[in-house]
Amino acid sequence: MSASTVTSTVTPTTNLAVLNDWHPVADAREVLADKIVPATLLGQDLALFRDTDGAVHAWEDRCPHRGTRFSIGRIENGEVVCAYHAWHFTPGGQCTKIPALPDHTPSAATCARTFKAKEQYGMVWVCLGTPAADVLPFPEYAEPGLRKVLCGPYEVATSAPRIIENFLDMAHFPYVHTGILGDPSKTAVRDYKVDTAWVDTAGDKGIRATECFFWQPQTNSLAHGGSEVEYTYRVVRPFTAILTKAPEAQQDFWEAISLHVQPLEEERSRVWLVLAVTNFEQSEADLRAFQERIFAGDVPILENQVPKRLPLAAGAEMPMRCDRMSQAYRRYLSDRGVRFGVIPD
Numbered sequence: 001m002s003a004s005t006v007t008s009t010v011t012p013t014t015n016l017a018v019l020n021d022w023h024p025v026a027d028a029r030e031v032l033a034d035k036i037v038p039a040t041l042l043g044q045d046l047a048l049f050r051d052t053d054g055a056v057h058a059w060e061d062r063c064p065h066r067g068t069r070f071s072i073g074r075i076e077n078g079e080v081v082c083a084y085h086a087w088h089f090t091p092g093g094q095c096t097k098i099p100a101l102p103d104h105t106p107s108a109a110t111c112a113r114t115f116k117a118k119e120q121y122g123m124v125w126v127c128l129g130t131p132a133a134d135v136l137p138f139p140e141y142a143e144p145g146l147r148k149v150l151c152g153p154y155e156v157a158t159s160a161p162r163i164i165e166n167f168l169d170m171a172h173f174p175y176v177h178t179g180i181l182g183d184p185s186k187t188a189v190r191d192y193k194v195d196t197a198w199v200d201t202a203g204d205k206g207i208r209a210t211e212c213f214f215w216q217p218q219t220n221s222l223a224h225g226g227s228e229v230e231y232t233y234r235v236v237r238p239f240t241a242i243l244t245k246a247p248e249a250q251q252d253f254w255e256a257i258s259l260h261v262q263p264l265e266e267e268r269s270r271v272w273l274v275l276a277v278t279n280f281e282q283s284e285a286d287l288r289a290f291q292e293r294i295f296a297g298d299v300p301i302l303e304n305q306v307p308k309r310l311p312l313a314a315g316a317e318m319p320m321r322c323d324r325m326s327q328a329y330r331r332y333l334s335d336r337g338v339r340f341g342v343i344p345d
Contacts, residue, residue: 018042018340019129021237022136024260024272026124027150031056036080038071040264041126042340046115047071048124051091052078058117058126059093064110080112121274122150123260136237137202138274140244140256146276149284151291153262153270158302159341160239160261160269161310161333166298167241167259168233168325170214176297179217183226186215189322196328200236207332208234209325235329238338239263247278266341267308271295313345 025039026048033050038061040046045061047070059080061069068084075081079096080089088097093114095106116127120135141148156163166172171189173182190213198208212231232244232254239261244254255277262270273291311317312334319327334345 015337015339016129016132017336017338018238018263020127020132021239022118022125022127022131022134023239024123024262025058025126027153028056028119028122028124031124034075036071036073036075038069039124039126042128042263043265044128045069046126047080048117049075049080049091055091056117056119056124057091058115058124060113060115062113063087064095064112070112121258122148123272123274133202133204136204136240137200138242138256138258138276139201140242140254140258140276141274143253143276145253146255146278147280149275149277149287151273151275151288152295153272154292154295154299156269156271156299156302157267158269158305158308159267159310160263161329161338161341162302162305162308163261163269163271164235164239164241164259165310165326165329166302167243168209168235168329169323170212170231171322172301173214173216176301177294180294181214181216181218183215183217189214191321192324194324194328196331198234200234202236204236206234206236207325207328208232209328212325233325235332238333238336263341307343309341309343311343311345313343316343316345 023041025041025046026037031037031048031050033052037048039048047059047061048056050056059070061071063070063082065087066084068082070080070082073081073083086099087095089095089112093112095110098104098106116131118125121138121141125135140146174184174187178184192212193210195208198206200206210232212233213228215226215228217226229245233241235241242256242258244256247255258274260272264270275287279287312330333342
């Protein structure tokens with residue numbers, strides 16, 4: 001079946017702006033050729049696996065025969081085998097064998113429901129609809145002078161847009177990330193610039209904030225003593241945001257952290273962080289622990305914002321001058337007609 005004929009558990013508010021985009025669903029290292037990995041995206045249960053050539057695949061986690069989840073089945077000779085009646089399917093989804101009817105040749109209609117999947121930035125990405133573009137660009141990932149570390153996933157009981165807006169906000173640093181990203185004695189957010197006509201390296205229109213300065217007690221997992229840090233923030237897809245900052249050594253490139261939300265349901269999300277940093281000294285476990293410590297501070301805030309879906313109407317909340325990037329993000333979602341995880345204007 002075509003991946004564009006999504007009719008099962010995808011909610012009515014999952015409009016094309018979200019349906020036709022790519023979303024992360026798994027750590028690529030955990031999707032192997034000898035097992036089937038379950039995942040969820042936009043309310044759709046998925047079964048992930050690799051074929052014998054190493055390519056990743058994503059199917060609806062449901063055998064078309066009697067509805068058993070493929071994820072409790074097995075891989076045998078490169079084919080997916082359902083646990084219930086041992087029907088065999090090729091990686092492309094076509095049924096090739098029905099053991100109860102050994103002389104029967106399955107028709108072309110006897111197939112699993114498949115979706116588009118690819119591997120990039122250490123994750124498996126899936127599009128439930130027809131991709132409007134490729135997976136978002138993250139050029140810092142290709143910089144050889146930066147170390148790449150995948151962090152997460154972190155489960156959060158809130159909507160994807162609430163998580164992105166929080167990531168774009170500096171004013172909470174002194175109170176939510178005290179002693180790491182902020183100090184209660186240094187709370188001022190300086191004016192910064194927001195470009196709502198910014199275009200990324202793939203030619204997609206997004207939004208970008210520059211000259212974002214904030215004083216931080218601990219500028220990374222190694223540095224202590226505090227200094228003023230300059231960030232840039234950019235949004236290139238509805239549920240992704242990337243921040244960059246100049247490394248301590250002032251290289252000719254900037255470090256980066258990209259945040260990608262895997263929207264499980266309208267008010268339930270999974271967060272992935274990809275680091276591209278100059279820290280080659282600490283272990284991956286230490287770098288992940290530092291990021292987990294930071295994000296752990298955000299979780300109770302995010303889960304206690306009311307409503308959980310981001311309101312887009314002007315006047316729904318009370319933005320200040322320091323919230324210019326957040327306001328630009330809300331307009332960005334509204335302009336693209338995003339309806340998933342938001343309260344439309």
